[in-house]
Amino acid sequence: MTTIKDIAKLANVSIATVSRALNGKSNTNEDTRRRIIKIAADQDYHPSAVARSLVKKESRTFGYILSGLKKGVKHTIIQDSLIGIYEFARSVQYEILMFVVDSDLQHDKNYLEFAREHSLAGVIIQGLRSDDAYYKGILDSSIPCVLIDLPADSIRVGSVSIDNFSASREIVGYLVGKGHRNIAFVSGLEEAVVSMTRLQGYRSVLAEYGIEYRADYVVQGNFSEDETQTAMLDFIPAHPEVSAVFCASDLMAIGTLRAAQILGVRVPEQLAVVGFDDILLSKYITPALSTIHQDFTEMGFEAAKMLFNIIKGQAIPHTKNIPYRFIIRNSS
Secondary structure, three states, X not given: OOOHHHHHHHHOOOHHHHHHHHOOOOOOOHHHHHHHHHHHHHOOOOOOHHHHHHHHOOOOEEEEEEEOOOOOOOOXXXXXXXXXXXXXXXXXXXEEEEEEEOHXXXXXXXXXXXXXXXXXXXXXXXXXXXXXXXXXXXXXXOOOEEEEOOOOOOOOEEEEEOOHHHHXXXXXXXXXXXXXXXXXXXXXXXXXXXXXXXHHHHHHHHHHOXXXXXXXXXXXXXXXXXXXXXXXXXXXXXXXXXXXXXXXXXHHHHXXXXXXXXXXXXXXXXXXXXXXXXXXXXXXXXXXXXXXXXXXXXXXXXXXXXXXXXXXOOOOOOEEEOOEEEEOOOOO
C-alpha cells in the first residue's frame, strides 16, 4: 500500500510538502502541487483517517467498544445503537471504528492503551459490567468517553441511559394495580447496573404498598432466554401463588413465557409476564409481550453527541436520560 512517505520520495520533496499539497494548502508551489497530485493518483494513494489525524494533530474518529457480544442473541440493540452513533458521527464528519472486547482482553490491555493505540478522539462503550477492567479505568482516563447504560459523571466521562428505576416502578405499580400481590422478579447479572437498578425499583414499590419482599421470588436469569426457561421450569411449580413476573429483559421474559407454555400455565390468565427493552420479537411472540420501550437509536445518537461536545470542551451535562414508554400488550 502506497504511503505518504512513498509519494514524498517519488516527488523528491519532504513529507510535509506532500501533506500541504494534498490538503490544498496555499503555501505550496503550484507546479509542485500538481506533480504531487499526479503521482498520488498514479500510485492510487488514499490517505487513511488515522494518517490524516496524525498530520492534523486531531483525530476525527469515534471508537465504539462493545463488550459481551454473544452468538444467537435475538435482539437488535447493538445495531440500533450503532445506527444512532453513525447518524451523529456522519453529521459532524467523524468516522467510527467498532471493537468487540471481552473480559480477558480488558485485562491484557487497559482502556487507555487501547484508545491511544487506535488514535481515537473519544470512545462510546456499551455492554460493560461494573466489574469489568475497562469500567474501572475509564473514570480517571484522559480520553473522552460516554457509557451507554452505565453510570458515570466526570470532566471527561459521560453516561446515557433511561431512568431504569422509574421504569421498573411503573411496571410493578401497574401489576399491583391489577391486583397482583405475589410478584416475582427475574434478574440479569449481579454485575449489571441496569439489572440491579430495576431490582431496586421493584423492591421500592413492594415496600410502598406494604408487600413483603421475598428473596425466593427473585430468580437469576443472567439475561439469557435459555437459562431463564430452565430456572422458571422449577420456580413456577414451586410457587403456584405467584401471579405475575417482572423480567429485567425481554429475552428473560421470552424464556419465562416458554416455561409457562411447557408447564401448561396460561398467560396472562394464570401468570402475567412483563419484560424490559421492547426488542423486535416482543410484539410478534404469542402472547405479545408487555414491556418498557427503550429507543436505542436515540440513545446511540445522544451518546455520540455528548462525546463530541466533551471532546470540544463544551459545558454540558454529562448524564442524560432518554425517554421511555411502558407498552402494555397481551402478556399482562
